[in-house]
Amino acid sequence: MSESPLPSWRPGTTRDRILDFLDRAADVPADERVAYIDNDGTMWCEKPTYVQFDFFVDALQQRVADDASLAERPEFAAVLAGDMAAIGEIGLAQVAGALAALFDDQVPEEFDAAVDDFLVRYRHRTRGTGLNGIIYAPMLELLDELRARGFTIGIVTGGGTDFVRRVGRRCYGVEPGRVVGTLIGYRFDRDSEGKPIVRRTISQVGTANEGGPKVEHIQAQIGRRPILAIGNSGGDREMLEWAQASPHGGLGILIDHDDAEREFAYESTAVTFAEAEPITAVGARLGWVVVSMKDDWETVFPS
């Protein structure tokens, strides 16, 4: 173990640029030392499937054990068969909506318990590890370094807010209010004894938290502009540009998945936004720090 900061990062331009930025951030008022970080593909591995997708599949399997007729619904049949072509034909949004509806009307405590139960049982489809084996070690070190320098850290994800809030608390030490994701609705209600409760209301699902809406939702929920944003896909572009354009001189960092051997090699694209220009080319052109997973990371996953 090296004594230098960011030991899982290889020495070189990328690490130097990040450390230089962190040093410069000491001059930014503490209130404005704010960093937003994407989750899937930025904090942890998103291939071959999103962890949240696996959570939904796991929940579906449990429901089907109680009610086999569920498996006949086309959206669910496609998911259970792992038939990505069929899912694409039905439409990812419709499939995701049908899966999310498995938790409709639940109170948050009930949903949270289901997520927590899944997170401890989770195994990655190809690596076979639990959650700790799919979180990028260099990113955990960067979180520590940001905290040591007084940054406020938010996780800004295309995933469901409630799901990622449990992940944020468990894996990153980020409190729920600093997780900005795709929101469902919440409905004030009373239980049979008249006690107030809140119900998760899937029918009121909000705008997908990708692209410009990431910026809009940060403003609505947290109300603080970042000086640093980190992402890996086209859906992070606006957030990274917004951070970079900070009056304090901000930075955008893009993780490039170019390491087929240790992780996966793919051009990241947003779920909802098609970009004519690959996001790595956008990043290079705009002056972001583009992190090559292959060249810049000594370690990818914690050992």
Place this chain on the structure above:
Amino acid sequence: MSESPLPSWRPGTTRDRILDFLDRAADVPADERVAYIDNDGTMWCEKPTYVQFDFFVDALQQRVADDASLAERPEFAAVLAGDMAAIGEIGLAQVAGALAALFDDQVPEEFDAAVDDFLVRYRHRTRGTGLNGIIYAPMLELLDELRARGFTIGIVTGGGTDFVRRVGRRCYGVEPGRVVGTLIGYRFDRDSEGKPIVRRTISQVGTANEGGPKVEHIQAQIGRRPILAIGNSGGDREMLEWAQASPHGGLGILIDHDDAEREFAYESTAVTFAEAEPITAVGARLGWVVVSMKDDWETVFPS
């Protein structure tokens, strides 16, 4: 100055019940030691007019100095004349919407600067003091006591989120993401140089943050249930009941404005919710701590 906690609170049942609750809260996990506090009429004086209303009037006067024709618009004429009957006839929501629209399309930095400029110039209509003269001293002490005991504090207001975020930071030391109010929309945009900005979009004003929506909006924005909630009006009822019903054994505190001599005497009602039963009667029936400003507070305003 007494050595006991809450020196502006008179000894007695009310103070004892609050201190007992704070002692019991030590057994609640730190993560769940969460308190939400209303602003107008709970943290500061809301009579004879809301501070945010005065802000809008002040802004309107500045605009009229540049463009006298604005004063002819019925909503604005009523406001400038202080004609509450005319405002009622036009409808408070429509008048508030017209006033809010004075700041439509602004970037947050521009709006924040306008609020900050107003807050330092603010003078209360009858007391003649600045902001420090309208904030309740006992409530500031309670904030300090809550912080000393590891509580996370949020301000949950019917007022505009952006406005109260500036107040929260300046007057209470509460960060913007922990202010939950009535939201407008935000729209991602680019300036003439192509740099990303966010514009405040008044046309997308959200559900008024009163009643059940206070609970729904807390869940969406912060995702943490309170064990303590403090309010003063019918619009706080659901939030107080929600806190009280916490599995940890929560508490609701209601401020009763019964002190005509030192503040104002009135039955608080929510802006948008009519209650057949006065909120103080609801509070007494449900077992909230109902704070008599007249009897329970030794000091109302800081000297």
